[in-house]
Amino acid sequence: MLEVQDLCVELGGASVLRGITATFRPGTVTAICGPNGAGKSTLLAALAGLLPAASGKVLLDGEALSAIPARQRARAIGYLPQAGEVAWNLSVEALATLGRLPHGDSDIQAVHAALEATGMAGFAQRPIATLSGGEKARALLARVLASGPRWILADEPLAALDLGHQLAMLRHLRSAAQGGVGVVLVLHDLPLAMNHADHVLVLDGGALHASGPPEVALSPDTIGQVWKTRARWLGEPGTRALSIS
Template identity: 45%
Template sequence: MKLAFDSLDLTLRGREILKTVSGQFQPGKVTVILGANGAGKSSLLSCLAGLREPQGGSVTLDNQPLFSLDNRERGRLIGLLPQRPDIHWNVDVKTIVGLGRLPHSGRWGMSDADHQAVARAMVATDCADLADRKAMRLSGGEQGRVLLARVLAGEPRWLLADEPLASLDPAHQFDVLERLKTYARAGQGVIVVLHDLTQAARFADDVIVLKEGNVLAAGPREQAMTAETMGEAYGVEIQMGTSATGEPLVVPVRRL
Protein backbone atom coordinates (compact mmCIF):
# COMPACT_ATOMS: atom_id res chain seq x y z
CA MET A 1 0.00 0.00 0.00
CA LYS A 2 2.06 2.90 -1.34
CA LEU A 3 1.64 6.39 0.13
CA ALA A 4 2.42 9.21 -2.30
CA PHE A 5 2.12 12.97 -2.62
CA ASP A 6 2.13 14.87 -5.89
CA SER A 7 2.57 18.59 -6.56
CA LEU A 8 1.56 19.59 -3.03
CA ASP A 9 1.08 23.30 -2.42
CA LEU A 10 0.36 24.52 1.09
CA THR A 11 0.07 28.12 2.26
CA LEU A 12 -0.55 29.02 5.90
CA ARG A 13 -1.18 32.57 7.12
CA GLY A 14 0.06 33.97 3.83
CA ARG A 15 3.32 31.99 3.84
CA GLU A 16 4.16 29.25 1.33
CA ILE A 17 5.00 26.19 3.42
CA LEU A 18 5.16 23.51 0.71
CA LYS A 19 5.96 24.47 -2.87
CA THR A 20 4.69 21.93 -5.44
CA VAL A 21 6.50 19.03 -3.78
CA SER A 22 6.19 15.40 -4.83
CA GLY A 23 7.41 12.07 -3.50
CA GLN A 24 6.39 8.59 -2.43
CA PHE A 25 6.90 6.14 0.39
CA GLN A 26 7.13 2.37 0.26
CA PRO A 27 5.83 -0.03 2.93
CA GLY A 28 8.42 -2.16 4.66
CA LYS A 29 10.79 0.79 5.06
CA VAL A 30 11.57 3.53 7.55
CA THR A 31 11.62 6.89 5.77
CA VAL A 32 13.04 9.84 7.69
CA ILE A 33 12.13 13.42 6.80
CA LEU A 34 14.95 15.86 7.49
CA GLY A 35 15.32 19.63 7.23
CA ALA A 36 15.94 22.76 9.23
CA ASN A 37 13.28 24.42 11.37
CA GLY A 38 10.55 25.83 9.13
CA ALA A 39 11.45 23.60 6.18
CA GLY A 40 7.93 22.14 6.08
CA LYS A 41 8.48 18.75 7.72
CA SER A 42 5.56 18.80 10.19
CA SER A 43 3.26 20.36 7.60
CA LEU A 44 4.05 17.61 5.11
CA LEU A 45 3.39 14.98 7.78
CA SER A 46 0.02 16.61 8.58
CA CYS A 47 -0.95 16.43 4.90
CA LEU A 48 0.12 12.78 4.69
CA ALA A 49 -1.98 11.98 7.77
CA GLY A 50 -5.04 13.67 6.29
CA LEU A 51 -5.18 16.33 9.00
CA ARG A 52 -4.43 19.26 6.72
CA GLU A 53 -5.70 19.48 3.15
CA PRO A 54 -3.30 21.27 0.79
CA GLN A 55 -4.45 24.05 -1.54
CA GLY A 56 -3.02 22.16 -4.51
CA GLY A 57 -1.84 18.68 -5.43
CA SER A 58 -2.87 15.32 -4.01
CA VAL A 59 -2.07 12.67 -1.44
CA THR A 60 -2.90 9.10 -2.45
CA LEU A 61 -2.94 5.79 -0.64
CA ASP A 62 -2.73 2.86 -3.04
CA ASN A 63 -3.61 5.35 -5.81
CA GLN A 64 -6.81 6.36 -3.99
CA PRO A 65 -7.16 10.02 -2.94
CA LEU A 66 -6.56 10.14 0.81
CA PHE A 67 -9.15 12.85 1.40
CA SER A 68 -11.87 10.74 -0.22
CA LEU A 69 -11.70 8.33 2.74
CA ASP A 70 -13.92 8.93 5.75
CA ASN A 71 -12.25 9.69 9.07
CA ARG A 72 -12.78 6.22 10.51
CA GLU A 73 -11.26 4.42 7.53
CA ARG A 74 -8.38 6.88 7.40
CA GLY A 75 -7.80 6.30 11.12
CA ARG A 76 -7.50 2.57 10.57
CA LEU A 77 -4.92 3.01 7.83
CA ILE A 78 -2.80 5.89 9.15
CA GLY A 79 -1.65 6.52 12.72
CA LEU A 80 0.00 9.80 13.68
CA LEU A 81 2.14 10.65 16.69
CA PRO A 82 2.17 14.47 16.52
CA GLN A 83 4.91 16.81 17.63
CA ARG A 84 4.69 17.64 21.35
CA PRO A 85 1.54 15.58 22.00
CA ASP A 86 -0.29 16.31 25.23
CA ILE A 87 -2.36 14.21 27.61
CA HIS A 88 -5.33 16.19 28.88
CA TRP A 89 -7.22 13.51 30.81
CA ASN A 90 -5.98 12.18 34.13
CA VAL A 91 -7.08 8.62 33.42
CA ASP A 92 -5.02 5.45 33.63
CA VAL A 93 -2.50 4.57 30.97
CA LYS A 94 -4.36 1.56 29.59
CA THR A 95 -7.35 3.84 28.87
CA ILE A 96 -5.14 6.30 26.99
CA VAL A 97 -3.59 3.50 24.93
CA GLY A 98 -7.04 2.07 24.30
CA LEU A 99 -8.02 5.26 22.46
CA GLY A 100 -5.88 3.97 19.61
CA ARG A 101 -8.50 1.29 18.99
CA LEU A 102 -11.37 3.73 18.39
CA PRO A 103 -11.30 3.39 14.56
CA HIS A 104 -11.67 -0.39 15.02
CA SER A 105 -14.05 -0.67 17.99
CA GLY A 106 -17.68 -1.60 17.51
CA ARG A 107 -20.69 0.10 19.05
CA TRP A 108 -20.50 -2.17 22.10
CA GLY A 109 -17.01 -1.15 23.06
CA MET A 110 -13.66 -2.92 22.89
CA SER A 111 -13.43 -6.57 21.88
CA ASP A 112 -10.92 -9.17 23.07
CA ALA A 113 -8.87 -8.40 19.95
CA ASP A 114 -8.83 -4.72 20.91
CA HIS A 115 -7.62 -5.48 24.43
CA GLN A 116 -4.91 -7.78 23.04
CA ALA A 117 -3.72 -5.05 20.65
CA VAL A 118 -3.50 -2.60 23.56
CA ALA A 119 -1.49 -5.07 25.64
CA ARG A 120 0.93 -5.73 22.77
CA ALA A 121 1.46 -2.02 22.21
CA MET A 122 2.25 -1.39 25.87
CA VAL A 123 4.74 -4.23 25.95
CA ALA A 124 6.38 -2.98 22.75
CA THR A 125 6.88 0.51 24.20
CA ASP A 126 7.99 -0.62 27.67
CA CYS A 127 5.02 0.86 29.47
CA ALA A 128 3.06 -2.25 30.48
CA ASP A 129 4.11 -1.64 34.09
CA LEU A 130 2.44 1.79 33.89
CA ALA A 131 -0.97 0.41 32.88
CA ASP A 132 -2.81 1.42 36.06
CA ARG A 133 -1.01 4.69 36.73
CA LYS A 134 -2.62 8.06 36.02
CA ALA A 135 -1.27 9.34 32.73
CA MET A 136 -0.89 12.99 33.77
CA ARG A 137 1.36 12.00 36.68
CA LEU A 138 3.98 10.44 34.41
CA SER A 139 7.23 12.05 33.33
CA GLY A 140 7.48 13.55 29.85
CA GLY A 141 9.43 10.55 28.59
CA GLU A 142 6.91 8.11 30.03
CA GLN A 143 4.06 10.03 28.44
CA GLY A 144 5.88 9.92 25.11
CA ARG A 145 6.08 6.13 25.27
CA VAL A 146 2.41 5.88 26.25
CA LEU A 147 1.33 8.03 23.31
CA LEU A 148 3.42 5.96 20.91
CA ALA A 149 1.71 2.89 22.36
CA ARG A 150 -1.65 4.50 21.59
CA VAL A 151 -0.67 4.79 17.92
CA LEU A 152 0.72 1.25 17.80
CA ALA A 153 -2.47 -0.11 19.37
CA GLY A 154 -4.37 1.02 16.27
CA GLU A 155 -2.19 -1.26 14.12
CA PRO A 156 -2.17 1.23 11.22
CA ARG A 157 -0.80 0.33 7.81
CA TRP A 158 1.21 3.56 7.97
CA LEU A 159 2.74 4.98 11.15
CA LEU A 160 3.74 8.66 11.05
CA ALA A 161 5.75 10.14 13.92
CA ASP A 162 6.84 13.76 14.34
CA GLU A 163 9.98 13.94 16.48
CA PRO A 164 9.17 10.83 18.56
CA LEU A 165 12.50 11.01 20.40
CA ALA A 166 11.71 14.27 22.21
CA SER A 167 11.83 13.90 26.02
CA LEU A 168 13.23 10.36 25.80
CA ASP A 169 16.50 9.31 27.41
CA PRO A 170 19.10 7.71 25.09
CA ALA A 171 18.15 4.13 25.98
CA HIS A 172 14.48 4.69 25.20
CA GLN A 173 15.39 6.58 22.03
CA PHE A 174 17.06 3.41 20.77
CA ASP A 175 14.08 1.34 21.94
CA VAL A 176 11.61 3.53 20.03
CA LEU A 177 13.66 3.54 16.84
CA GLU A 178 14.14 -0.22 16.99
CA ARG A 179 10.41 -0.65 17.52
CA LEU A 180 9.66 1.54 14.50
CA LYS A 181 12.10 -0.43 12.38
CA THR A 182 10.54 -3.71 13.55
CA TYR A 183 7.12 -2.34 12.62
CA ALA A 184 8.38 -1.49 9.14
CA ARG A 185 10.05 -4.88 8.70
CA ALA A 186 6.68 -6.51 9.41
CA GLY A 187 5.43 -4.90 6.20
CA GLN A 188 3.98 -1.62 7.43
CA GLY A 189 5.15 1.84 6.39
CA VAL A 190 6.93 4.17 8.82
CA ILE A 191 7.61 7.88 8.24
CA VAL A 192 9.50 9.79 10.93
CA VAL A 193 10.59 13.40 11.33
CA LEU A 194 13.92 13.55 13.16
CA HIS A 195 16.39 16.26 14.14
CA ASP A 196 19.16 13.92 15.26
CA LEU A 197 21.19 13.37 12.09
CA THR A 198 23.23 10.49 13.48
CA GLN A 199 20.08 8.62 14.53
CA ALA A 200 18.62 9.27 11.08
CA ALA A 201 21.74 7.88 9.41
CA ARG A 202 21.59 4.76 11.56
CA PHE A 203 17.90 3.92 11.27
CA ALA A 204 16.60 5.32 7.98
CA ASP A 205 16.15 3.20 4.89
CA ASP A 206 15.09 6.19 2.80
CA VAL A 207 15.42 9.92 3.42
CA ILE A 208 13.56 12.99 2.19
CA VAL A 209 15.34 16.29 2.77
CA LEU A 210 13.29 19.49 2.73
CA LYS A 211 14.56 23.03 2.40
CA GLU A 212 12.24 26.06 2.49
CA GLY A 213 9.25 24.01 1.35
CA ASN A 214 11.06 22.21 -1.48
CA VAL A 215 12.39 18.66 -1.76
CA LEU A 216 16.16 19.05 -1.81
CA ALA A 217 16.92 15.32 -2.00
CA ALA A 218 15.06 12.02 -1.77
CA GLY A 219 16.02 8.38 -2.03
CA PRO A 220 18.00 5.69 -0.23
CA ARG A 221 19.75 7.07 2.82
CA GLU A 222 23.27 6.63 1.43
CA GLN A 223 22.38 8.68 -1.66
CA ALA A 224 20.15 11.39 -0.16
CA MET A 225 22.02 11.99 3.08
CA THR A 226 25.40 13.27 1.96
CA ALA A 227 27.57 15.82 3.74
CA GLU A 228 26.96 18.27 0.90
CA THR A 229 23.19 17.89 1.01
CA MET A 230 23.07 18.10 4.80
CA GLY A 231 25.23 21.20 4.70
CA GLU A 232 22.93 22.88 2.19
CA ALA A 233 19.80 21.89 4.12
CA TYR A 234 20.99 23.08 7.52
CA GLY A 235 23.48 25.81 6.66
CA VAL A 236 26.30 24.13 8.55
CA GLU A 237 29.45 22.24 7.63
CA ILE A 238 28.89 18.53 8.15
CA GLN A 239 31.43 15.78 8.71
CA MET A 240 30.33 12.19 8.22
CA GLY A 241 32.17 9.16 9.53
CA THR A 242 31.77 5.96 11.48
CA SER A 243 32.09 4.98 15.12
CA ALA A 244 34.51 2.38 16.44
CA THR A 245 31.76 -0.20 15.95
CA GLY A 246 31.06 0.88 12.38
CA GLU A 247 27.90 2.89 13.03
CA PRO A 248 27.40 6.13 11.03
CA LEU A 249 28.23 9.44 12.68
CA VAL A 250 26.98 12.80 11.39
CA VAL A 251 28.61 15.78 13.10
CA PRO A 252 27.81 19.48 12.52
CA VAL A 253 31.15 21.30 12.64
CA ARG A 254 30.43 24.99 12.13
CA ARG A 255 27.87 27.37 10.70
CA LEU A 256 28.38 28.26 7.04
Protein backbone atom coordinates in the same frame (compact mmCIF):
# COMPACT_ATOMS: atom_id res chain seq x y z
CA MET B 1 1.71 3.14 -1.03
CA LEU B 2 1.41 6.67 0.28
CA GLU B 3 2.26 9.37 -2.24
CA VAL B 4 2.32 13.11 -2.56
CA GLN B 5 2.26 14.60 -6.03
CA ASP B 6 3.24 18.21 -6.56
CA LEU B 7 1.79 18.98 -3.13
CA CYS B 8 1.39 22.61 -2.07
CA VAL B 9 0.03 23.55 1.37
CA GLU B 10 -0.85 27.05 2.51
CA LEU B 11 -1.22 28.05 6.16
CA GLY B 12 -2.35 31.47 7.32
CA GLY B 13 -2.04 32.73 3.76
CA ALA B 14 1.60 31.62 3.53
CA SER B 15 2.93 29.00 1.14
CA VAL B 16 4.41 26.40 3.52
CA LEU B 17 4.93 23.42 1.18
CA ARG B 18 5.82 24.04 -2.44
CA GLY B 19 5.52 21.31 -5.07
CA ILE B 20 6.54 18.26 -3.02
CA THR B 21 6.53 14.94 -4.87
CA ALA B 22 7.48 11.82 -2.92
CA THR B 23 6.57 8.16 -2.52
CA PHE B 24 6.44 6.35 0.83
CA ARG B 25 6.58 2.56 0.69
CA PRO B 26 5.13 -0.07 3.03
CA GLY B 27 7.84 -2.03 4.84
CA THR B 28 10.27 0.87 4.92
CA VAL B 29 11.31 3.57 7.38
CA THR B 30 11.41 7.07 5.86
CA ALA B 31 12.90 10.00 7.75
CA ILE B 32 11.86 13.58 6.97
CA CYS B 33 14.69 15.93 7.94
CA GLY B 34 15.31 19.64 7.59
CA PRO B 35 15.89 22.78 9.62
CA ASN B 36 13.28 24.48 11.82
CA GLY B 37 10.37 25.79 9.79
CA ALA B 38 11.27 23.68 6.72
CA GLY B 39 7.76 22.20 6.55
CA LYS B 40 8.38 18.74 8.04
CA SER B 41 5.41 18.71 10.44
CA THR B 42 3.21 20.21 7.74
CA LEU B 43 4.13 17.43 5.31
CA LEU B 44 3.48 14.76 7.96
CA ALA B 45 0.08 16.26 8.85
CA ALA B 46 -0.82 16.42 5.14
CA LEU B 47 0.18 12.74 4.78
CA ALA B 48 -2.17 11.96 7.67
CA GLY B 49 -4.98 13.79 5.89
CA LEU B 50 -5.12 16.50 8.56
CA LEU B 51 -4.27 19.45 6.34
CA PRO B 52 -5.84 20.18 2.98
CA ALA B 53 -3.72 20.56 -0.14
CA ALA B 54 -3.84 23.99 -1.79
CA SER B 55 -2.91 22.08 -4.94
CA GLY B 56 -1.46 18.70 -5.78
CA LYS B 57 -2.45 15.35 -4.33
CA VAL B 58 -2.03 13.00 -1.39
CA LEU B 59 -2.82 9.42 -2.42
CA LEU B 60 -3.19 6.25 -0.35
CA ASP B 61 -2.92 3.17 -2.55
CA GLY B 62 -3.77 5.34 -5.53
CA GLU B 63 -6.91 6.86 -3.97
CA ALA B 64 -7.17 10.51 -2.92
CA LEU B 65 -6.74 10.52 0.86
CA SER B 66 -9.40 13.22 1.18
CA ALA B 67 -11.97 10.89 -0.45
CA ILE B 68 -11.40 8.06 2.06
CA PRO B 69 -13.91 8.03 4.96
CA ALA B 70 -12.37 9.32 8.21
CA ARG B 71 -12.77 6.06 10.14
CA GLN B 72 -11.18 4.01 7.37
CA ARG B 73 -8.34 6.53 7.16
CA ALA B 74 -7.86 6.41 10.93
CA ARG B 75 -7.57 2.60 10.80
CA ALA B 76 -4.95 2.79 8.08
CA ILE B 77 -2.86 5.68 9.39
CA GLY B 78 -1.60 6.17 12.94
CA TYR B 79 -0.46 9.75 13.48
CA LEU B 80 1.64 10.87 16.43
CA PRO B 81 1.86 14.68 16.62
CA GLN B 82 4.86 16.60 17.91
CA ALA B 83 4.80 16.98 21.73
CA GLY B 84 1.25 15.66 21.94
CA GLU B 85 -0.81 16.70 24.93
CA VAL B 86 -3.58 14.67 26.53
CA ALA B 87 -6.64 16.69 27.47
CA TRP B 88 -7.90 14.31 30.19
CA ASN B 89 -5.94 12.70 32.97
CA LEU B 90 -6.60 9.15 31.77
CA SER B 91 -4.67 6.09 32.83
CA VAL B 92 -1.98 4.90 30.42
CA GLU B 93 -4.09 1.85 29.57
CA ALA B 94 -7.18 3.98 28.89
CA LEU B 95 -5.12 6.27 26.66
CA ALA B 96 -3.75 3.32 24.68
CA THR B 97 -7.29 1.90 24.40
CA LEU B 98 -8.33 5.10 22.59
CA GLY B 99 -6.22 3.76 19.72
CA ARG B 100 -8.98 1.19 19.21
CA LEU B 101 -11.64 3.85 18.51
CA PRO B 102 -11.42 3.57 14.71
CA HIS B 103 -12.12 -0.16 15.10
CA GLY B 104 -15.04 0.33 17.48
CA ASP B 105 -13.63 -2.17 19.98
CA SER B 106 -11.28 -2.20 22.96
CA ASP B 107 -9.16 -5.21 21.95
CA ILE B 108 -7.26 -5.64 25.18
CA GLN B 109 -4.65 -7.90 23.57
CA ALA B 110 -3.73 -5.21 21.05
CA VAL B 111 -3.60 -2.63 23.86
CA HIS B 112 -1.36 -4.78 26.03
CA ALA B 113 0.93 -5.60 23.10
CA ALA B 114 1.31 -1.87 22.45
CA LEU B 115 2.09 -1.19 26.12
CA GLU B 116 4.69 -3.99 26.10
CA ALA B 117 6.27 -2.72 22.88
CA THR B 118 6.72 0.75 24.33
CA GLY B 119 7.94 -0.48 27.73
CA MET B 120 4.80 0.96 29.37
CA ALA B 121 3.16 -2.25 30.65
CA GLY B 122 4.31 -1.46 34.20
CA PHE B 123 2.63 1.96 33.97
CA ALA B 124 -0.77 0.71 32.74
CA GLN B 125 -2.78 2.11 35.67
CA ARG B 126 -0.78 5.32 36.15
CA PRO B 127 -2.56 8.61 35.40
CA ILE B 128 -0.97 10.40 32.45
CA ALA B 129 -0.39 13.57 34.50
CA THR B 130 2.04 11.68 36.75
CA LEU B 131 4.33 10.55 33.91
CA SER B 132 7.65 12.07 32.91
CA GLY B 133 7.93 13.63 29.43
CA GLY B 134 9.54 10.52 27.95
CA GLU B 135 7.04 8.17 29.58
CA LYS B 136 4.18 10.29 28.21
CA ALA B 137 5.73 10.19 24.73
CA ARG B 138 5.86 6.38 24.96
CA ALA B 139 2.26 6.20 26.19
CA LEU B 140 1.13 8.32 23.23
CA LEU B 141 3.02 6.02 20.86
CA ALA B 142 1.31 3.04 22.52
CA ARG B 143 -2.05 4.59 21.56
CA VAL B 144 -0.93 4.69 17.92
CA LEU B 145 0.45 1.13 18.01
CA ALA B 146 -2.71 -0.21 19.67
CA SER B 147 -4.71 0.69 16.58
CA GLY B 148 -2.49 -1.59 14.46
CA PRO B 149 -2.20 0.88 11.59
CA ARG B 150 -0.69 0.09 8.19
CA TRP B 151 1.14 3.42 8.41
CA ILE B 152 2.83 5.04 11.39
CA LEU B 153 3.48 8.75 10.94
CA ALA B 154 5.35 10.17 13.93
CA ASP B 155 6.57 13.72 14.43
CA GLU B 156 9.85 13.69 16.38
CA PRO B 157 8.88 10.58 18.35
CA LEU B 158 12.37 10.27 19.83
CA ALA B 159 12.77 13.85 21.03
CA ALA B 160 11.83 13.23 24.66
CA LEU B 161 13.43 9.79 24.95
CA ASP B 162 16.73 8.80 26.53
CA LEU B 163 19.31 6.95 24.46
CA GLY B 164 18.15 3.47 25.51
CA HIS B 165 14.50 4.19 24.83
CA GLN B 166 15.35 5.88 21.52
CA LEU B 167 17.04 2.72 20.33
CA ALA B 168 14.27 0.50 21.72
CA MET B 169 11.70 2.65 19.89
CA LEU B 170 13.68 2.51 16.65
CA ARG B 171 13.98 -1.26 16.97
CA HIS B 172 10.25 -1.49 17.49
CA LEU B 173 9.51 0.73 14.48
CA ARG B 174 11.93 -1.34 12.41
CA SER B 175 10.20 -4.56 13.36
CA ALA B 176 6.84 -2.95 12.48
CA ALA B 177 8.33 -2.08 9.08
CA GLN B 178 9.56 -5.65 8.69
CA GLY B 179 5.97 -6.72 9.27
CA GLY B 180 4.90 -4.50 6.34
CA VAL B 181 4.03 -1.23 8.09
CA GLY B 182 5.14 1.98 6.39
CA VAL B 183 6.94 4.16 8.93
CA VAL B 184 7.47 7.88 8.37
CA LEU B 185 9.34 9.85 11.03
CA VAL B 186 10.23 13.50 11.36
CA LEU B 187 13.74 13.44 12.80
CA HIS B 188 16.08 16.25 13.77
CA ASP B 189 18.86 13.86 14.71
CA LEU B 190 20.76 13.31 11.46
CA PRO B 191 22.87 10.36 12.74
CA LEU B 192 19.67 8.53 13.78
CA ALA B 193 18.23 9.19 10.32
CA MET B 194 21.50 8.09 8.67
CA ASN B 195 21.71 4.87 10.67
CA HIS B 196 18.06 3.84 10.93
CA ALA B 197 16.13 5.08 7.88
CA ASP B 198 15.85 3.34 4.52
CA HIS B 199 14.97 6.57 2.78
CA VAL B 200 15.44 10.23 3.71
CA LEU B 201 13.66 13.35 2.49
CA VAL B 202 15.38 16.66 3.16
CA LEU B 203 13.07 19.68 3.18
CA ASP B 204 14.27 23.25 3.12
CA GLY B 205 12.06 26.33 2.95
CA GLY B 206 8.99 24.28 2.08
CA ALA B 207 10.66 22.57 -0.90
CA LEU B 208 12.21 19.14 -1.34
CA HIS B 209 15.98 19.60 -1.40
CA ALA B 210 17.07 15.94 -1.49
CA SER B 211 15.52 12.47 -1.50
CA GLY B 212 17.15 9.06 -1.51
CA PRO B 213 19.00 6.52 0.59
CA PRO B 214 20.44 8.21 3.69
CA GLU B 215 24.02 8.30 2.41
CA VAL B 216 22.80 10.13 -0.70
CA ALA B 217 20.19 12.46 0.81
CA LEU B 218 22.35 13.35 3.82
CA SER B 219 25.57 13.93 1.92
CA PRO B 220 28.02 16.44 3.43
CA ASP B 221 27.19 18.78 0.53
CA THR B 222 23.47 18.71 1.37
CA ILE B 223 24.17 19.20 5.07
CA GLY B 224 26.34 22.20 4.18
CA GLN B 225 23.71 23.74 1.90
CA VAL B 226 20.66 23.11 4.08
CA TRP B 227 22.00 23.31 7.64
CA LYS B 228 24.87 25.72 6.81
CA THR B 229 27.23 23.42 8.67
CA ARG B 230 30.46 21.75 7.58
CA ALA B 231 30.07 18.08 8.30
CA ARG B 232 31.52 14.69 7.50
CA TRP B 233 30.41 11.18 8.30
CA LEU B 234 32.67 8.90 10.28
CA GLY B 235 32.45 5.14 10.74
CA GLU B 236 30.61 2.31 9.11
CA PRO B 237 27.08 2.24 7.66
CA GLY B 238 24.62 1.61 10.48
CA THR B 239 26.85 3.13 13.16
CA ARG B 240 27.92 6.39 11.54
CA ALA B 241 28.72 9.48 13.58
CA LEU B 242 28.56 13.05 12.30
CA SER B 243 31.58 15.25 12.78
CA ILE B 244 30.69 18.93 12.48
CA SER B 245 32.86 22.01 12.48
